[in-house]
Amino acid sequence: MIKSLLIANRGEIACRIIRTARAMGIRTVAVYSDADAKALHVRQADEAVHIGPSPARESYLVGEKIIAAAKATGAEAIHPGYGFLSENAGFAQAVIDAGLIWVGPRPASITAMGLKDAAKKLMSDAGVPVTPGYLGENQEPDLLKFEADAIGYPVLIKAVAGGGGKGMRRVDASADFADALLSCKREAASSFGDDRVLIEKYILSPRHIEVQVFGDTHGNIVHLFERDCSLQRRHQKVIEEAPAPGMDEATREAICAAAVRAAKAVDYVGAGTIEFIADASEGLRADRIWFMEMNTRLQVEHPVTEEITGQDLVEWQLRVASGEPLPRTQEELSINGWAMEARLYAEDPVRGFLPSIGRLDLFQLGEGLGGRIDTGVYEGAEVSPFYDPMIAKLIARGDTRDEALELLSEMLNDSAIWPVRTNAAFLINALAHADFVAGTVDTGLIARDGDAMTAATAPSGKALTQAAMAMVPRSLFAGFRLNAPGRKDAPFLLDGQTIEVTLHGPGAEAPAPSMLLAEGGMVWKLEPFRVDGGHSGGAADGAILSPMPGRIIAVDVAAGASVAKGQKLVTLEAMKMEHSLVAPFDGTVAELNAEAGGQVSEGTLLVRIEKAGE
Structure with a gap:
């Protein structure tokens, strides 16, 4: 068994891994950037190593620094968590070449499933059903548009090396394809260093169903049943549950068997997830479910699988990486109860889900109600602009779906966080939506009804x-x-x-x-209210201010240019997401203080628009 483990990650997943490692008697080593010097995972680990400046590309994404930290601290193994370098085959191989244990799948498996176009062909050859689309090498914009026109709209543009909702755009009409392709390629290049894309037919009543698989070095592969991750916003999961509502035994058997075939096709070792898209227009049916992609790592939503199976998936990872066989056979695994997970983000739904940063002066998460909370922050900690805005996961288990839903709602209702804004109220509204309560959610629910879920509210x-x-x-x-x-x-x-x-x-x-x-x-x-208190108003009409600290990645206008209401002016990147700032009315660019590549702080005047005729 591994005796010492370096965790090449941060936040709640690093704390989650530390918790299991400590229970197994394994010494843990954390790594941290400047921004994370006082982070919870640094406090909880047995030892911590500083690996560089705050931007991930200078710290958490520098494999050489992480391997050097493992060597310096005597760690035997490296666990990548999820995100960052977790699906980087080159890093996995470098860890192995350094004489360390890689807690993850073989580099060849990561490579085989990491590129969506090649993975789909591999799955098709293995008898796993795949969605119609274009997977070709030719990336000429005109050809891609031709293929999209031939498939028929709506289509989905997806980064070949993508994941986590990054580098993905839905296109509903041919006239919108060129702009969507350019934005998708730019985001893919920024997030993954690879701007290649594929085109898929967009399913109009889609549900996102995924299956947890696990393999060991002895040739054993099992599944741990399915999860439903259909409640999504901009292709990012919001609330997940297991098992999937409306899943009958015949369909479950078919989809889980397909997932095992997919894992066997790449000789898979460790934790992985096979993701499927289902056309739910006539309910869940085995002949209406297609392979989308494989995530060759532990998933953010793995706790719901743990809660219904009674298994610790991080423990499974560490045992498999140590050369042990899987802890359970397929016959020994079963579903017990229902579980739901909500992702709590530091963002303001009322302001278009803009990231919210700052000190957590108040941080309470409905403790004591009987649910599970996975977090990487604490009261008094700082939420920085450098990383993903997820600050906690709230997980509820019940004997029935209704019990799990009720407990999760209670946990969210009991949450209180200040002054950082969160999406807690949005999550409560989503859980109360009639379609979610009925278990008939598709991935477009938030796009259709999100305004009602995000409307500003006042206390009773x-x-x-x-x-x-x-x-x-x-x-x-x-x-x-x-x-x-x-x-x-x-x-x-x-x-x-x-x-x-x-x-x-x-x-x-x-x-x-x-x-x-x-x-x-x-x-x-x-x-x-105090008469002499006073308070300053906002910027004058036409003043476009940076809504958060971030990096300017595109400036689409020039000083003196005429602009129309809704026209894109500046694109800002913060917390790994792009945010477009648009003109509030027709007018002229009277002042331009934005330059591509520049860093800006919250409240910085980027553009000032003068109304036409003034």
């Missing part, structure tokens, strides 16, 4: 009044008759906006300068 009158009552001095009610409730309208600031609250009865013994009010996954700051 009851909660607001109770909070205000706790803040005001008893003297506020002086002069009111005893034995009768007092009543007074009092001004407050709720997140900077002036409101009036009607207070009934006596106030608290002493005034409070401000209070955090938490309800339904949202947190507001409530403070007394």
Whole structure:
């Protein structure tokens, strides 16, 4: 058995691996960048090594630094977690060549499944059904458009080396193809260093079903049943569950058998996921499910599989990497209950899901309700702009789907985070959506009904009044008759906006300068209104400010140019995602302070548009 393990990752997955390694008596070594010097995974590991500056390309993506850290600390093995270098065959081979144990699949398997076009051909040859599309080497834009036109719209453009929703665009009309292709290739090059794409037919009633597979070095391969990851936003998973709603035994047997055939086709070792797309227009049927891709690593959503099977998949990884056979045979694995996982992100749904960064002055996640919480942050920690915005995973298990859903909703409702904004309220609304409750979600649900899930909300009158009552001095009610409730309208600031609250009865013994009010996954700051307090307004109309710290990757206008409402002005990259800033109205670019490649902070004036005719 491995005695010492270096974890080539950060955040919640590093903490997750440390937890199992510690239970197995394995010494752990963490690596960290400048931004992560005080991170939770650094605190929890037995030893930690600094590997460079905050940007991932200068730290977590530099394989030589990670291998050197393993050598310097005497670590026997390297676990890559997910993301970063986890599916990099070159890094896996370098780890092996350095005489270390690679906790993952063979480099040849990563290579075989890492390129989506080659993987689809391999799967087709292995008898695994694949979606119609173009997988050719010719990447000329005109040819790609020709192939998309021939397949028929809508189509999906996907980065050949992609994953995690990056480098992926849906195109609904031929006229939109060129712009979508350019954006997809640019994002693919930035994320994966490879701008090649493939084209797939877009399924109109799609469900995303994936199967957890596991192989060992003794030739054994099993599946641990399916997960449903259909609730997605921009191709990124939001809530996952296991098993899949509406999955009958015959369809389950067919899809899981196909997943095992796929794993055997590449002589797979370790944890992997075979992802399928299902046409659910007539329910889940074995003849309407096609292979999409294989992820040659542990998945973010692996906890729901652990919860329904009672197996620790990280322990399985470490045992397989140590040369042991799989801990269970296929006959010894079964589904017990239901599990759901929600991904909690540091982002503001009300502001278009823009990333939110800063110090977590308040960080409570519904502890004590009986669910599972996987996180890589703590109260007082900093959320930086350099990495993925996911800060926690909330996992609920129940004997039935209804029980799991109810517990997950309670955990989210009990969450309170400030001043960093999160998507907790959005997740609560998604869980309450009629289609999700019924188990009939497809991947387009959020695109269709997302506005209702993200609408700005205010605290209930009851909660607001109770909070205000706790803040005001008893003297506020002086002069009111005893034995009768007092009543007074009092001004407050709720997140900077002036409101009036009607207070009934006596106030608290002493005034409070401000209070955090938490309800339904949202947190507001409530403070007394002061005439001399003052507050600054926003930028004037036409001032396009950077909504977050980030790097400018494209400037699409020039000073003095005429622009139309909705026209793209600047594209900003932050937390591994692209964000386009557009013109608020027709006008002229009066001021341009953006340059491709430049770093900007939140609130920086990038472009100023003057209205036409002014």
